[in-house]
Amino acid sequence: MSRPQAATERRLIEIIRRAARRAPGVRVGIGDDCAVLEPAAGSLLLATTDLLIEDVHFRRRWATPTDIGWKSLAVNVSDIAAMGGRPRWGLIALACPEAVSLEEAEAFYAGVQALATEHDVAIVGGDTCGSPRGWVINVTLLGEAVRAPILRSTARAGDVIAVTGSLGRSAAGLALLEANPAPAGVAGDARAEVTAAHLRPRPRTREGQWLSEAGGVTAMIDVSDGLATDLGHLCEESRLGARVELARIPVDASVRDVARALGRDTIHWATGGGEDYELLLTCSPEAFDRLASGLARATGARLTSIGEMMPAADGIRYLDACGEAVPVGPGFEHFVTGRARA
């Protein structure tokens, strides 16, 4: 290990260590063999982990180190949000090539820290090492469930299927970032909105906790791999089918603008594009109005009913405006053939 590298390392650890120092529930943060944490008495512990790899999950050409740091933690925060939990403690492992500067590594941790601060997460441990090829990041996030976590496996036939916010923004952002040359005819604010949705997603922590406390949500998952894939997971775990009306899927004007400029299809992005990190949930038809108006009041987020859960024998169907079943593609595809989440 060369001197500048060692100095870099020491300074990075100091930066991370300082950030963790006075967080609640942290008896020992960075600087020992393990972090020592004090879970709240009687609470359940939530744990999730995600590996992010350069040229699989992001490209350095359009994602800054700060974007990468932000998103690495955001995808895990979204998993905790999808159970109605409270994110608490993060462990961040980073491997990057020798050519990466101290400034770039600091910018990565600044991105992690910015997202962590917004969601009350303390970074309590990690690992750093050299990488012979490309950036590799792993984030593990621990959280707590105040009441029973909302699972994927507990939806009931007849339940409404609903989604927070809107879908397809992240896929539209990715398409713009990957487009070469950049398309004409996309307004600056539409471009800014969809690329931010892709690079700096905003996990629905407050919404997840509010929905959990409100009662009446029967199952929930975050839309990380795309509606088709994630609704598929929810149906599989609940042993049910589903019927979704494509016309009811909320899609923003910015996404329509980008689709028009690129000659692409918003429905493909809204059903097959991943990484929106919205919450997809089920509830009884009677509970929907109360949840939608309450969520809007409490958090400002829209909740849209897009279909209903069906018996397993009905399968999962996406219907067009005429009520005809339309084939819908798979979810988010990595740049290289990806394996799905375990």
Next chain:
Amino acid sequence: MSRPQAATERRLIEIIRRAARRAPGVRVGIGDDCAVLEPAAGSLLLATTDLLIEDVHFRRRWATPTDIGWKSLAVNVSDIAAMGGRPRWGLIALACPEAVSLEEAEAFYAGVQALATEHDVAIVGGDTCGSPRGWVINVTLLGEAVRAPILRSTARAGDVIAVTGSLGRSAAGLALLEANPAPAGVAGDARAEVTAAHLRPRPRTREGQWLSEAGGVTAMIDVSDGLATDLGHLCEESRLGARVELARIPVDASVRDVARALGRDTIHWATGGGEDYELLLTCSPEAFDRLASGLARATGARLTSIGEMMPAADGIRYLDACGEAVPVGPGFEHFVTGRARA
């Protein structure tokens, strides 16, 4: 995602899921957004994470997928052992190139599971994805501290420095695995012993828990980066110096045999070589005999006194048989320039 890859994925998830199903304290294992865990009432939670990268931490030329799986979890179990804790729940992220077969991926998980079973760890979550270049593994392990965890920062001047087992075996094994051509004159059992020490290390879980319960250990760390580096961490965190007598460092006959055959120095391996995953601890001089004999009775492991903790002003010195200070090199070096642990 191609069909065979998807089938592979599904089968892998099923294998992992089955293993986790009936583990204690696991309310929800694999198959939801997060694992849902029930920590024992009143216990402290321990958390540690490690990233392992092909050609940084291991080479496919001499490490089988099962070796890689075993060791990935073992290094984290050792961190929990070093605090006297009980390892409980693991999250395993694996990225490997498309060319990796289902058999190789299964062999990896079999290695993880073999080590997990020995140490009562349940695999409760994970992530898998494609890797454009080489294998990447991240393991996060959660554990519980029955009583106060033993830290690095609480050694006292005058304490004995002691180590379990012996040092240098893993470095000797690595030297043999990397030697080309293989050296003549190493007996088969010596070769088997040191290569197993490198490829399938046996973390000191029982020893760590016994030492924690016995009382009297003032500080503890596992020897992952080499004695020189890890004693350096312990001294830094405790704001103390140390004096180590090289002649007292326990080195096995097998390590001497390999050193002779390769024309290398056992002391360099014992002080600078890493990955022995022995426990390095401090205790009062009065407590040492009780701990050493009790540990041997309870677990069969030897505890050897190798020096004493000194005031910070004395620095960290390694003394030869004549009492002269000898310069001692840094710890474990990765194949590419590595950053140290955060």
